[in-house]
Amino acid sequence: MACSITNIGECVAEAVFGLILDILNSASRPFLDLIKKFLIEPVSVTAFVDIWAIIVYILSMFYGILIVWIGLKFIISGESPEQREKAKSDLKSIIIMMILVQGSYHLYDLFLAISASLTEVVFDMISNNFFRLSLESISNFGFDLIFGFIYILHLIIVLVLVLLRYIFVSAGVILFAIGVFFYFLPPLNQYGKLILNSLGVLIFLPFFYSIIFLIGSKISQLSQFNEMKTLIMVGTLDLIILSTVLLLLFVIFKAATKVKKVTNILK
Structure with a gap:
């Protein structure tokens, strides 16, 4: 706004309001x-x-027991081709499991790196001004001030949520x-599906957060929402x-x- 003697009151008000928003921006x-x-x-x-x-190391102690158990199943299967194929399939699964468990640390770290890269790509598309409180109209200052707090x-x-997520995901390498x-x-x-699904959701949660931020950023740039950016x-x-x-x-x-499913099966 161009200041002159005729609108000095509005200029002073705009300067004061701008200062208050700057304080809120510094706090945020x-x-x-x-x-x-x-x-x-x-x-x-x-x-x-x-x-x-x-x-x-503790899990690896069970490898030998599992292989011996599958070997016994193969031996006692006799002439049954179905049982022998089942034993072979179980042996393949155990071998794959051994490889994945031993490499789980690096595999988990790879998933974390992929999630971080995807999130960063989306965040780079978000305007920095989206996160900054701004005075679009003096008449809306009260509205912006309330929603600023x-x-x-x-x-x-949100900071508490992402911090808790960070802690759980960091310790999740053990559960993985x-x-x-x-x-x-x-x-x-x-139980294995539950653990893996839960960790997968937590690992890629920031990517979905970044998409929500991007959508909000794009909506705030539309002309009809210019004066509702804070909202x-x-x-x-x-939404997050x-x-x-x-x-x-x-x-x-x-x-x-x-x-409940596992409990019913065991019964």
Whole structure:
């Protein structure tokens, strides 16, 4: 706005409002930087490499038992071609399982790198101005101010979610080896699927977050939404929080279903 003696009041108001928004932007910047860091950077699993090695060592003790068991099944199958083929198929599965369990650390690290790369590509498409509070209209300042505080509160909630996700995924390298081991054992297959599916969702969660951010960024650039940018930013964070909660409930429901299935089988 060009300032003159005729509109000095509006200029002063705009300067004051702009200063307040700058303060809010400065307050939100650390949260945004941390959220972006936890989403884009590959999760470090080096802190758990020793525990992973111990878990794999314990699991490897069962390799010989499983191979002997399959060998006995092959011997007692007699003339039954179906049983002999089943024993051969089980042996192949055990060999594949042994290879995957032993290489689970590097395989898990590869998945983390892929997720981080995909997320970074999408984040590069998001305008930096999308995350910055701006004064589109003096008449909407009260609206923007209220939602500015709500925006910072939402950033804190999202930061807690991505931090928890980072911790779980980092420790997940231990569960990944166990999940692979369980997956190839028929009695424990459902537990293995549950562990692997849950870890897969957590690993690639930042990619879906980045897509939601990208959609919000593109919508905020449309002319009809120019004066509702702050609302769109808050709505985007709401969508991320809501989708995370629903996803958590879905995983819990699936876990309960799979455990019930296994319990019924054992009965």
